[in-house]
Amino acid sequence: MRAVSRDYEAARLMGINVDTIVSITFFLGSILAVLGGFLLGLSEIMLIAGIVAAILGALIAAPILRLRDDYLAIATLGFSEIIRVVFTNTMSLTNGALGLKGLTRYTNVYYSWGLAILVIVFMFSLRKSSYGKALMAIREDEVAAESMSVLKAEGITMRFGGLTAVSELTLEVPEHGIVGLIGPNGAGKTTVFNMITGVYAPTAGDIKFDNRSILNIKPHRITERGIARTFQNIRLFKELSVLDNVVIANHLRLESNIFSAVLRLPGYVRKEKAIYEKSLKLLDEVGLLAYQSDKAGSLPYGKQRKLEIARALATDPALLLLDEPAAGMNPQESMELMHFVRLVREKFNVSILMIEHHMQVIMGVCEKIYVLDYGVNIAEGTPLEVQSNPKVIEAYLGVEDD
């Protein structure tokens, strides 16, 4: 899986020491939460101060916990209770109940409110400080990263002489999304795929992959960057085994020179073995392991499609373009394909853009759909929105024939 999101780069580029800020925030949140728990345990009168401290501590630390994926931290927040228990029960540490009794001098309503206000003022002053600014920048950077799309086509147009195949299409595939592209035959859908994979250079507009423009980059380099594609007609090596089909797809990424390959030098042999294992693992994950030695051409149609998609996955893409994956499938196979597409998205962490005519599959699996007619985007939206759109019904859905 290729990571698409950037690691708080915008914040770092402003000179913010992201790691330090994150650590400080975690500590700050924890200390506040511990203080809160301690106060709550100390006396019910300290309730106000205790609750304020505990809530603010959780508020400030929780998003950071999410950032760090650090679940141990949640356990640490529970220390507040442990500390209270230790304090009230360990004679040597606190002079026992007497020691704590000393503190009860301060447990009245005024001190409680006073402490609460102190904590709130402290937090507000933090916001204005450089620490607060840094935290704001880091949060903004995270929000921006979350809403970044894997693929963004901005106003792309494709003209072949006098013919306009695609006209000013803007299309976006969010990270881990499944997006559909539908429309009558000749609407320009495959042309869009060809523009994305660099086969055609758009006459106008820009295409950004991982926020970087991929215009005018050769197709094989686009694959290297993380876009993989399947085709309408299955292009498997029908005479080779299922396993070999996947191995070959992996081989294209094998970096070595002809000498080490021909002489079978140890480094090369090791890499080759790794590829075999990787391919077997891939077949296992897509449920084709049992067929590894079978001739690819002998597989039922539905499984051949799966294999083709598996081959595309062998290149470790971030974006998978599926060109009519359900073509020629019976209802049973289409259902399986729907599940398979979802499984692929989960297991391999890819984003998917698919062309399909099979309405059941598109409506069942896509989160957003773009409708193309004569190269123009006539509608876009969720499956429900698109299905009930009169323009779409008129141009395309009309009478369902299957």
Place this chain on the structure above:
Amino acid sequence: MIKINDLNVYYGGIHALRGISLEVPKGKIVSLIGANGAGKSTTLRAIMTLEKPKNGTIFYKDRDITLEKTQNIVQSGLVLVPEGRRVFSNLTVEENLILGAYTRKNAQVIQKDMEWVYGLFPRLLERKKQKAGTMSGGEQQMLAVGRALMSKPEVLLMDEPSLGLAPLIVKDIFDIIKKINALGVTILLIEQNAKVALEISDYGYVMEVGRIVLEGKGRDLLEDENVKKAYLGA
């Protein structure tokens, strides 16, 4: 100011930079031109250590920064205006600019600098309280440059400042780049629009598929037959 020596960077599985060497002298404007995918962006990102090189060195002011942390590099005066602008959409113009001055302490000087930036970009002053995400591409580019200027950089790296902008706005941006340089800021900029970049550059490097294939004075490159054919024609 910047000296890159035989740098090799791998981006995913791709050999993105193949032993490149270049130099950016103090006070000059240097351009890195070439087609999309040539490795220009990767070069800037490597300088800011957003990408780790396999081998080779990067020197800034005679200091080896090849493995330094990005934030430390920024703090020593080397600032990048990234591709696609990357302003903070939910924050206002003003808040973005204030964040730009994060590495600096003196509030009064920061305020003065903010007024200076508004002077360079009157459009930003008009939209002071507007959320950055609601502005046009050109305005966001101005904000990105303004924000970088707020950190008082000694060297400014600019990644495709003209990308996606109307020709008139491109002219404005490049006039401002010249102005900034006149104030003493060293500039390294990468551009697909070779003409407009070379016109203001003291020196230029041409990149192709991860390698530097040609270099020379900006003026000379503009006249070079190969450059004209490949980058200045269409």
